[in-house]
Amino acid sequence: MQTDELIQRLVADTGAVRRLKSPWWRAIAWLALALPYVAVVAWVHLASFDAVAVVADPRFMIEQAAGLATALTAAFAAFASVVPGFDRRALLLPLAPLALWLASIGQGCVEDWLQLGPDGLSVRPDWDCLPAALIIGAVPAAVLFVMLRRGAPLHPRVSLALAALAVAAVSNLGMQVFHFRDASVMLLVWHLGGMAAISLVAGSLGGRVLRWRHAKGVR
């Protein structure tokens, strides 16, 4: 087929398109959907919730704030990665809140160790919370994936890894409420370890899941 003919077909295939909003706008919109869902699931699954104790724990509040910032910036970076010509430095934005989160949990590990000795750093399997983690992450993941597919798959691995980080971070906001009294090392291994694993798996699937979807029947 000649290129001129292809252009004619593409022109015939076009119509008004709904422009994508800016990555920040989309990240906030996603979070506005994901957060209430996470809150409802956490509330349904929670037997008792001591709101006063939670608010009075500054380290917990710092970790939640850093987790929320990680979710927001990772979603922003994921949405930015599907906009051609966007500044690639945006992709590094989630690193700052992630580092703050890691530092806060690390400080918790040290405090646990000083208070409890080696018992404070013992890691035990906690498979009971896996179903809750899957339920809590399912809807934010589905919404984010659909939103991501409206963009251009320029860096599919990076986009999916960032999206998975955003989903894991927002899910973790609910999961941390379940595990309010848990030792920091448990949060470090299961929550942050789980987030890293999910991001790596999602990233490795990138090219197979996010790919160019050209207009059918044009060529």
Added chain:
Amino acid sequence: MTEGSDQDRRLASLMRSAQDGDDRAYAALLGEVAPLIRRMVRRRLAFLQPQDVEDLVQDVLLSLHAARATYQPARPFLPWATAIVRNRMVDRARRHARQAANEVESDRVSETFAAETTNMHEEGYGDAEALRQALGRLPPGQRRAIELVKLKEMSLNDAAAVSGASAGALKVAVHRGIAALRKALGAKGSAKD
């Protein structure tokens, strides 16, 4: 395709109209962008045959069409389009390299003689198997650089587009790889002697 002020403003205006459903603006935009894409492809991927160049230009146009909702009117047009062109060029160069790696080329030899010395090519490596093995023992970065630049005879820029490494890094990797091959083959040759 670089960010030219007047041209970019005109193309951005056509793109905004196209996003709003203006067919004529879209036809004008694609008609003006296609030669820019063709020029960029020819310059960056000089190893492509003319029919492959046209095929890639069409592929890029399809991708521009698929991604037209991602263009944000407040931003310049050409960097947006260039990012898509680069992405599709890298995809194509990777595919080209994969295909080339699976092709086996052999020279036609009209006459052969039983004596080993008569079968030695004047400028050949002597022992192709030893070379293949020595190449296989190189670090991945050096091996890839030699495959692209020396075996596939790609320019440094094309090889950089394929591998994702910078042209400078490729040049260094080729230099070190050749030195390592010389050493490995020389050592083997002297060991045989």
